[in-house]
Amino acid sequence: MTTIRLYNTRTRRKEDFAPLDPENVRMYVCGPTVYDRAHLGNARPVVVFDVLYRLLQHVYGPDHVTYVRNFTDVDDKINARAAESGRAIGEITAETTQWFLDDMAELGALKPDHMPRATQYIPQMVAMIEDLIAKGHAYEAEGHVLFAVDSWREGYGKLSGRTVDDMIAGARVEVAPYKRNPMDFVLWKPSDEDQPGWDSPWGRGRPGWHIECSAMAYELLGESFDIHGGGNDLMFPHHENEIAQSCCAHPEGDFARVWMHNEMLQVEGKKMSKSLGNFFTVRDLLDQGVPGEVIRFVFLSTHYRKPMDWTAEKAREAEKTLRKWYAKAAQGVGTGQPHIAVVQALADDLNTPLAISELHQLYLADDVATLRYTLQFLGLLAADLPDWVSGPTFDLSILGDMLSEERSRAMKNKDFSEVDRLKALLIDAGIEVRMRREGVELVPGPDFDPAKLESLK
Incomplete structure (x- = not known):
C-alpha cells in the first residue's frame, strides 16, 4: 500500500x-x-x-x-x-x-x-x-x-x-x-x-x-x-x-x-482586492472563456502550502499544455491505474507540481491509456474531452486521413505542393509526420500547439 x-x-x-x-x-x-x-x-x-x-x-x-x-x-x-x-x-x-x-x-x-x-x-x-x-x-x-x-x-x-x-x-x-x-x-x-x-x-x-x-x-x-x-x-x-x-x-x-x-x-503578484481591480469570482473566469480544467491546472502547478499567484500568462500556458495532452489522450481509452510516479508525488504531502512534471514525462511516452487515466485521476479530464477541445483540431486521425488522401492524389498528378503545405503546417504545430506505405501517422511532440492548426478546421 x-x-x-x-x-x-x-x-x-x-x-x-x-x-x-x-x-x-x-x-x-x-x-x-x-x-x-x-x-x-x-x-x-x-x-x-x-x-x-x-x-x-x-x-x-x-x-x-x-x-x-x-x-x-x-x-x-x-x-x-x-x-x-x-x-x-x-x-x-x-x-x-x-x-x-x-x-x-x-x-x-x-x-x-x-x-x-x-x-x-x-x-x-x-x-x-x-x-x-x-x-x-x-x-x-x-x-x-x-x-x-x-x-x-x-x-x-x-x-x-x-x-x-x-x-x-x-x-x-x-x-x-x-x-x-x-x-x-x-x-x-x-x-x-x-x-x-x-x-x-x-x-x-x-x-x-x-x-x-x-x-x-x-x-x-x-x-x-x-x-x-x-x-x-x-x-x-x-x-x-x-x-x-x-x-x-x-x-x-x-x-x-x-x-x-x-x-x-494572489493575482498578478498582488493580494486580490476589489480596490485593485483584480478581484474576480470563479464564474467571472468561466464566463470569460477560461476553462475549468485550466483553472484547476494553474492551482495544481503550485504546492498547496505556498502562496499561489494567478496570472493570465499561467492560464495561457496551462491551456496550451492541456490541449497538447488532450490531443494524445484522445487516441486512447483511460483504463487501468494512474501513473505510479504521479501517485507517489501526491503521496508526498500533495506535491502537485511534481505530479505535473511527471505528467509531462508521461506525455512523452507512448502509454496513451495511462496518460488519459492519470488525467482523469487528477480531475483534469472527465470521461469525455471537454467541449472547448472538441472538433477536428484534436482528431489527429482525421488530419492523418486528410494528408494520406492528398498524398494519393499527388502521386497520381505528380503535384506534391498541397502535401508539402499540409506537412509544413503540421510540423510547425509540433507534430511529427510519419509517412508509410500503409498510411500516415501523426504523433504530437512536446511542443505541440493545436492553435496553429485552426486553418485546417
Whole structure:
C-alpha cells in the first residue's frame, strides 16, 4: 500500500499518515459561507482537498473514505445581503449554494460524501453548548453564551503556536462588557425580529460561527477523526476555537489528528482586492472563456502550502499544455491505474507540481491509456474531452486521413505542393509526420500547439 505523508500544522512536521480506521478514513474541510459567488481564493481549498480525497480513495478504496464539507448558511453576511436585496434568507442561501456546487464542478471537484448545512444541525449545537456550560467551559451573559478560554489555557493556541497572553495582546477581538476574558468567543447570540433565530435555553438566538463545524463534525465523523482542512486564514481563530470547544465537550476524543492548511492566493503578484481591480469570482473566469480544467491546472502547478499567484500568462500556458495532452489522450481509452510516479508525488504531502512534471514525462511516452487515466485521476479530464477541445483540431486521425488522401492524389498528378503545405503546417504545430506505405501517422511532440492548426478546421 502507498504510504501517504502529510504536513501536520499542529506538529509542524511531515508525518506518515495512519488513519484511525483504514476501513473509514474521515476528513472534514471548512466550506463556504453562502451569500455570494465563490471568488477564486475560495476555490483553492476545494481543489486542494479534492486532490487529497481522490488520493485517499485510490489508496484505501472509494467505499472507505468519508469526506465532509459544510455550508455555513446562517451568518451576519447573509443577513446583510438579505436586508440589502429584500430577498428571503432561504432563497439567497439556496441559490448561492447551487452556484457554488456548479462552479466547483466546473473545476473538476467531486462532491463530498456529506455536505451539511449549519441550519440543519441547530439542535446538536444547542446540546453541545449546554454540555460545555455544564462542564464549566462556557457561561451565559446577557443573552449570549461564550466559551471561557481560561478554562482550557493548557490547550488553547497550540495549533497557531501562540499563547493566550500573546493572542490577547495582538488580536483584534470584540471587547464586550459581558466577556470575562477578551479572548472568550461566542457560542450563541440573541436574534432580533429581523434576524433568523431558534429557541434555546438562553432565548431566541442563533449559533456563533465556530460551534457550527464542531457540532457537524462530531455528528458525522465522531469525537476523533483523521484530517481537518481549510485555508490558513482559518487557523486562528476559527480552527483554534473549534479545537477548544470540541476537546472540552468530548475530552475522550482527539477531534482532528492531522490539520492541513493551504496558503492564500494572489493575482498578478498582488493580494486580490476589489480596490485593485483584480478581484474576480470563479464564474467571472468561466464566463470569460477560461476553462475549468485550466483553472484547476494553474492551482495544481503550485504546492498547496505556498502562496499561489494567478496570472493570465499561467492560464495561457496551462491551456496550451492541456490541449497538447488532450490531443494524445484522445487516441486512447483511460483504463487501468494512474501513473505510479504521479501517485507517489501526491503521496508526498500533495506535491502537485511534481505530479505535473511527471505528467509531462508521461506525455512523452507512448502509454496513451495511462496518460488519459492519470488525467482523469487528477480531475483534469472527465470521461469525455471537454467541449472547448472538441472538433477536428484534436482528431489527429482525421488530419492523418486528410494528408494520406492528398498524398494519393499527388502521386497520381505528380503535384506534391498541397502535401508539402499540409506537412509544413503540421510540423510547425509540433507534430511529427510519419509517412508509410500503409498510411500516415501523426504523433504530437512536446511542443505541440493545436492553435496553429485552426486553418485546417
